[in-house]
Amino acid sequence: MKHATILVPHVQTANSTIACIVGAYQLFTGANDYWQKRGENPLFKIETAGVANESAFINGLLTIKPQVNIASLKKTDLILIPSLTPEFQLALDGNIKLIDWIREQYQNGAEVASMCTGAFMLASSGLLDKRSCSIHWNSADRFRSLFPNVQLKTEKLITDENGIYTNGGGYSFLNLLLYLVEKYYDRETAIYCSKTFQVEIDRQTQSAFAIFTGQKSHGDEVVKKAQEYIEANFHEKISVADLSKRFAVGRRNFDRRFIKATGNTPLEYLQRVKIESAKKAFETTRKTVNEVMYEVGYSDEKAFREVFRKITGLSPLTYRNKYNKEAVPSAYEGEIPRNR
Missing domain, CATH: 3.40.50.880 (Class I glutamine amidotransferase (GATase) domain)
Known part of the structure; x- marks a missing residue:
């Protein structure tokens, strides 16, 4: 035994x-x-x-x-x-x-x-x-x-x-x-x-089940300001090159410092902020997948679905239907039905 x-x-x-x-x-x-x-x-x-x-x-x-x-x-x-x-x-x-x-x-x-x-x-x-x-x-x-x-x-x-x-x-x-x-x-x-x-x-x-809250206790003030800028403007078009210029840090050094401080690349951080906002919209509103997609700054349906699934493990529509009991399932909202 x-x-x-x-x-x-x-x-x-x-x-x-x-x-x-x-x-x-x-x-x-x-x-x-x-x-x-x-x-x-x-x-x-x-x-x-x-x-x-x-x-x-x-x-x-x-x-x-x-x-x-x-x-x-x-x-x-x-x-x-x-x-x-x-x-x-x-x-x-x-x-x-x-x-x-x-x-x-x-x-x-x-x-x-x-x-x-x-x-x-x-x-x-x-x-x-x-x-x-x-x-x-x-x-x-x-x-x-x-x-x-x-x-x-x-x-x-x-x-x-x-x-x-x-x-x-x-x-x-x-x-x-x-x-x-x-x-x-x-x-x-x-x-x-x-x-x-x-x-x-x-x-x-x-x-x-994860709720994304960016790590800010790292002590790097430049990265912290960049995080705050991303969180306030995530629905707009933000490039990593623009971020590094905004905070007067070379691109490679900016990436290195951001990863060291947060555990994410600047792009990953931006994606996580966008998807966290999308999750909250799916949980608390009756907005369609496409409406939420545009609201958080995506214009490409395929890209939005791929990033959402990568971060949450679920498709946008599945997530909405799982966590919002008032959501009405739809076969066409923001997702292409698979052939059966």
């Missing part, structure tokens, strides 16, 4: 920490129960583990007593790290011991999965250096500034690289758990858990 460890952090926790712990325990227990119904032995022994006798959450409202202390847990096969506070800066107190233990267990053959902002703890171990990682879109800027050597992939719902798994934000940790159930158990068990816990299976992206 394999061993799965669900970590119980003692400090730097969030309200979502307990949801991750309980959700992971319940879903893996459900997978074990299903295997037993099929006449097979449970695949995992599932235990919660920490560095203290008990840990309090949600301002003391709830308390969890870890089943084992990591000091007595010499070998495990899978480590599940719950979410932490999004204000994470440096690992503190007991979390340092957890990080050292994670690193040691991985070197001894264990696989490690972080849920949402649990990626802060995983990255602090150094195991994510030069590897892919996903995290809640709202924590991406902080994460990027703390761990510049990690290849952040905020559009991805799940990353899987060399026995290290991460996932995006919020309750999408349930999708990561289903992914792990399918990998360790089988597809049939994952489908059973998907239906039992009513979690959509095979989700690949979190792009549609």
